[in-house]
Amino acid sequence: MLLTSDTYSYRDGALHCEDVALDEIARRVGTPCYVYSSRAVLSRFRAYDAALEGMPHLISYAVKANSNLSLLRLLAGAGSGFDIVSGGELYRVVQAGGDPSRVVFSGVGKTPQEIEYGLKSGIHAFHCESEGEVALIASLAARLGKQARVALRVNPDVDAGTHPYISTGLREHKFGIDMAEAEAIYKKASESQHLAMEGVSCHIGSQILDMDALLEALDRLLELAARLRKAGLPIRHLDLGGGLGIPYKPSDQAPNIAEFAARVRQRMAGAGLLLILEPGRSIVGDAGVLLTRVLYRKTGASREFIIVDAAMNDLLRPSLYQSHHEILALREAPRGTVRADVVGPVCESGDFLALDREMPNALPGDLLAVWTAGAYGFVLSSNYNSRPRPPEVLVEGGSWRIVRARETYEDLVRGEQP
Ligand code: LLP
DSSP: OOOOTTTEEEETTEEEETTEEHHHHHHHHOSSEEEEEHHHHHHHHHHHHHHTTTSOEEEEEEGGGOOOHHHHHHHHHTTOEEEESSHHHHHHHHHTTOOGGGEEEOOSOOOHHHHHHHHHHTOSEEEEOSHHHHHHHHHHHHHHTOOEEEEEEEEOOOOOOSOGGGBOOSTTSSSSEEHHHHHHHHHHHTTOTTEEEEEEEOOOBSSBOOHHHHHHHHHHHHHHHHHHHHTTOOOOEEEOOOOBOOOSSTTOOOOOHHHHHHHHHHHHTTSOOEEEEOOSHHHHGGGEEEEEEEEEEEEOSSOEEEEESOOTTTOOHHHHHOOOOOEEESBOOSSOEEEEEEEOSSSSTTOEEEEEEEEEOOOTTOEEEESSOSSSSGGGOOOGGGOOOOOEEEEETTEEEEEEOOOOHHHHHTTOOO
């Protein structure tokens, strides 16, 4: 089972996050409810940071994975930068006390307002995905009397070998600029005094379990940086994006962060470039769980259902990507296991957390934890079926606090007119 002694463990039969029993949180806060371990988040961040110590680097945590202000503050305090994809994410970083000069702005469709916000905030760099975007940044920077630091996000045409919805590095994808076209765009853009064409970047996909794909992308980026420098461009940073996978199933062989970072470091040695990484999932994924209570048991014509109070609006990943999340009992299973579907109250057949899975034999009233839900969990939640979104709790050692309140019915209709 995916338990790590420093974060989640059973003590006296009760599942704990750090030194807090999860059923205490569930009883006090109610369910469904997200819980995050601050220790896990910091230890993953430090694993990257320590492996790169001594070489110029910036870990820009990908805010989209989990944008709760308390996690952003925690990471900012540890020295993290941030990878953002919207003005809203920049606003969150600033609210959390993050340093805009450590922010890179990715994304295929930045609006003029978002670009202006980034320019005025003094972010580290824009990662541009089209010639049109480069031109727009140049004209907005000119209007504001500024010079924008820019990297092109190129498409290294490497197969990340991950789920098609979260694979981004092939030529057929909407992301990035074709390697073959990039050099001409760099040269043209560098003629503008309002652009500093300083970086090369890529992001080939997410939940990548084979780190060789990432290293291959790195090699292609290093070659591009060398070619651009030879042509006289002052390339200063190389951003390899995010993407390192984590184990969702006990059988998943996920890459080790420190080993990955060490191999990146080896290849970068002597290149004279600032290395930027944009990890999201590998920092927060296994730090979080979603707590849920069993409402009913039901025996269908051909299968057994465990009906719980969390649904696809709370955690979309199983429905959207057929992703696997282990499900654990908060009290060590006294009743053995059962083969069942775990489903929520939403009116969709696609509303499930697990299908046809050997499960703790949980009965109505029992509490369960949906595992590895820290990344792309709450951020993908919605109010579908007019369900208030769940609260978020941060654990630090033996203490815990609510870092986002459960939404109310009033929250559901805020801004609407009858
Ligand atoms: N940088 C860029 C430009 C990205 O697009 C992403 C993720 C990241 C960094 C962070 O990647 P990570 O280290 O988390 O793999 N909702 C999907 C994942 C979508 C990832 C989108 N981009 C899921 O739940 O699996």
